Amino acid sequence: MFEVTAEDAFDFRSTEYAELFASSAATAFQHPIWLAQLYERLVRQGAATPLIIVVRV
16 A cells, blocks of 8 residues: 655655665756755745645655
């Protein structure tokens, strides 16, 4: 069973996300640093409202 939540913030630099990224076939666009900076810049400028869908087992 999966737990699915919608979050307005997520720590893309967390160990949890780093481990997920390292064990996946994700692209550079899912890299922890890229995502963290993307959300920080967009939110700081007021250009977007963050919405992160989190799925955990």
